[in-house]
Amino acid sequence: MQFPTTPSRDNYDVVIIGGATSGSSIAWHLVNDKSFSGSVLVIERDPSLQFSATQASNNCMRQQFATKINVEIAQYAAEFVKNFGLEFGDDPCVPTPPIRDFGYLYLSDSKNFTEVLREDQKLQSSLGAGTQILSADEVKKDLDSASLNTKDEGCFNAMGMVNWMRMSAVKAGVDYINNEVIEIMTNGDKTEDIKLLSGDRISVKNVVNAAGTRAAQVAKMAGIKNLPIEARRRYTYIFSVDETIPQDLPLTIDPTGVHIRSYGPKDYLVGCPPIGPDIAVDVDDFSFAENAWEEKILPIITRRIPQFNTARITNAWMGHYEFNTFDHNAVIGPHSVMKNFYFCVGFSGHGSQQAPACGRAVAELIVHGAFKSLDLSTLSYSRIPEGRPLVERAVI
Numbered sequence: 270m271q272f273p274t275t276p277s278r279d280n281y282d283v284v285i286i287g288g289a290t291s292g293s294s295i296a297w298h299l300v301n302d303k304s305f306s307g308s309v310l311v312i313e314r315d316p317s318l319q320f321s322a323t324q325a326s327n328n329c330m331r332q333q334f335a336t337k338i339n340v341e342i343a344q345y346a347a348e349f350v351k352n353f354g355l356e357f358g359d360d361p362c363v364p365t366p367p368i369r370d371f372g373y374l375y376l377s378d379s380k381n382f383t384e385v386l387r388e389d390q391k392l393q394s395s396l397g398a399g400t401q402i403l404s405a406d407e408v409k410k411d412l413d414s415a416s417l418n419t420k421d422e423g424c425f426n427a428m429g430m431v432n433w434m435r436m437s438a439v440k441a442g443v444d445y446i447n448n449e450v451i452e453i454m455t456n457g458d459k460t461e462d463i464k465l466l467s468g469d470r471i472s473v474k475n476v477v478n479a480a481g482t483r484a485a486q487v488a489k490m491a492g493i494k495n496l497p498i499e500a501r502r503r504y505t506y507i508f509s510v511d512e513t514i515p516q517d518l519p520l521t522i523d524p525t526g527v528h529i530r531s532y533g534p535k536d537y538l539v540g541c542p543p544i545g546p547d548i549a550v551d552v553d554d555f556s557f558a559e560n561a562w563e564e565k566i567l568p569i570i571t572r573r574i575p576q577f578n579t580a581r582i583t584n585a586w587m588g589h590y591e592f593n594t595f596d597h598n599a600v601i602g603p604h605s606v607m608k609n610f611y612f613c614v615g616f617s618g619h620g621s622q623q624a625p626a627c628g629r630a631v632a633e634l635i636v637h638g639a640f641k642s643l644d645l646s647t648l649s650y651s652r653i654p655e656g657r658p659l660v661e662r663a664v665i
């Protein structure tokens with residue numbers, strides 16, 4: 270999408286820094302709130318989103334989380350993705366089908382991890398998710414058990430959703446510009462102005478940090494030090510094979526962290542964390558530092574599914590998680606002191622599916638001063654300075 274570089278006004282009710290999935294969801298939910306009639310500016314330094322986490326996403330959604338709030342967030346994601354197709358019927362941007370619900374299949378190779386899966390399954394089904402535990406006999410090979418949910422879980426067209434939210438927001442009057450925020454001016458407990466790379470200066474009533482892997486950099490501009498978010502490498506490969514397996518492969522998570530799913534009719538998507546230590550990398554470093562395909566992925570996928578020995582890579586990318594080192598969970602809502610500076614950051618690998626609920630939550634806080642639909646206060650910024658982590662252990 271082409272955007273102008275200059276904003277149409279010199280003051281806005283809401284300025285959103287970052288126009289990928291989080292920023293666009295906030296903008297969309299703002300303009301779709303009947304109580305909101307303010308002005309919105311979304312500033313995106315790279316409208317192609319080429320280097321965003323959003324573009325690198327494997328586009329999966331799941332309800333198999335270990336914290337209640339993440340299951341509830343996932344349930345709104347499924348509802349949102351299914352409903353926008355209905356609401357906007359023949360809009361060419363609307364992806365079909367909304368969710369390819371082949372599910373996630375978590376494999377366990379130990380009694381301990383089976384116990385974790387059982388505990389998580391109890392929580393998930395108490396909230397209405399369809400997770401089932403499969404026994405060692407059902408999963409065979411060297412495994413102890415697995416968990417699977419095929420209700421509203423699988424993959425979806427995450428980029429389709431972003432493009433559609435952006436287009437709808439622009440149609441509804443949101444200004445999107447191709448520019449970069451380089452300075453944030455504060456006055457005591459308020460954010461007052463922002464400065465752009467082009468030299469433009471804008472007065473703001475509310476600012477949202479939706480800057481992905483650059484979230485800590487943007488927070489620092491506002492004097493907020495040590496936001497615990499850093500870029501972490503994640504590899505994805507698409508490969509085709511001579512002989513496919515006869516049914517859709519759920520997003521299957523091997524105990525080593527390698528995860529694989531059906532992609533097209535004759536190809537598969539596989540991803541993994543680094544082989545070496547999972548450490549912070551420069552936000553602009555998109556190099557393949559390791560040969561993850563040969564050294565990590567190939568031995569595992571061919572052991573699990575022998576006919577994958579004909580695998581040929583057709584595409585590959587290395588993207589960055591915007592990893593929250595504090596507790597691997599999103600940070601949503603205002604700063605504890607600077608109340609007009611909001612966060613929508615730190616998704617640690619599940620931000621494509623969390624964008625609908627988290628964007629809605631930030632929009633509600635701005636418009637109503639409170640959560641109206643789903644209370645995300647457990648994800649508030651204040652838990653960081655107060656040292657109250659909400660650890661999500663189901664991180665891939």
Ligand SMILES: Cc1cc2nc3c(=O)[nH]c(=O)nc-3n(C[C@H](O)[C@H](O)[C@H](O)COP(=O)(O)OP(=O)(O)OC[C@H]3O[C@@H](n4cnc5c(N)ncnc54)[C@H](O)[C@@H]3O)c2cc1C
Nearest residue numbers: 287289290291314322323327329450481588619620621622
């Ligand atoms: C390999 C990989 C696979 C993944 N798979 C999944 C998955 O299957 N399911 C899932 O739910 N999630 C997945 N994720 C995570 C998900 O992609 C991210 O959590 C999500 O896209 C984060 O979106 P965002 O909008 O918050 O951040 P981003 O997509 O990073 O967007 C932030 C935007 O802010 C802009 N920006 C930054 N600083 C400035 C500035 N100063 N001025 C202007 N603009 C600025 C950037 O250009 C960028 O476009 C995956 C991530 C990776 C890397």
